[in-house]
Amino acid sequence: MSNSFSDRIKNFILFSKATNDNEKIKKKYFELVKIFHPDLNNEIDKEISNENMIVLNYVYEQLIKNKVNGKYCLTNEYGIKEYISDKALYIYKLGFIEFRKAITIMLENPGNKEGTSYEIIGHLYKSYKYFKEVIKLDKNGNWGRASIVQLHHAYSMNEHITRGLTGSDEKGLVEI
Known part of the structure; x- marks a missing residue:
């Protein structure tokens, strides 16, 4: 050693x-x-x-x-602690929580795209990282397939948000 x-x-x-x-x-x-x-x-x-x-x-x-008795401890979006033994599920839930934060911010601030866009994109980026990690861990399992679907939704939401940030002449998107 x-x-x-x-x-x-x-x-x-x-x-x-x-x-x-x-x-x-x-x-x-x-x-x-x-x-x-x-x-x-x-x-x-x-x-x-x-x-x-x-x-x-x-x-x-x-x-x-984040581990209690060999299980991952997660505080979900409702403030309730969950103990999860499946690492892929734990990371999936972390990604899903970040994705839900982005949706919540967007829904609570419908007319304030400029003020909230970068915060939303930050949460989408975190969810993207978590979902990509799940896909690596669980290529053929349920959480890997669910992460692919969530990634598609995160990309679509990112595209929607970033279109509001670009001027009418610009076609660029903020990449997550």
Whole structure:
């Protein structure tokens, strides 16, 4: 096993994906803290060590924060927590929530295209990224097929919104 920071982070991520036990992930995290924390290891340059800890803390937070007992924790658009074991479904729902935010903003501000267009496009872009990730994960499954449909709707909505942003002589669209 390599001793480089990037290799250890990659191994930490692979380890966490292989287990559903948050306590084991936490233990592995603290092992890495002992190696890379600037106050615990004088052999590493303080500045590099601080940067490593920022990355390590971020990775740990992302690995733990959305998982409870091996399931992904999602707060849906109604504020209700859902616990989902299927990663493709979890990411699909994240995309669908972003897509619904875009629709809600559009419906609540029908005469204010200039003021809300970029906010809507931002949510569409996030939904696009989530749906593309689901398609990679679940090429032939239900969530992959549903993501293809949602991508089509997101593209259509983006085209509708961006047409309102261009002048009458311009034909360009804002790409998501």
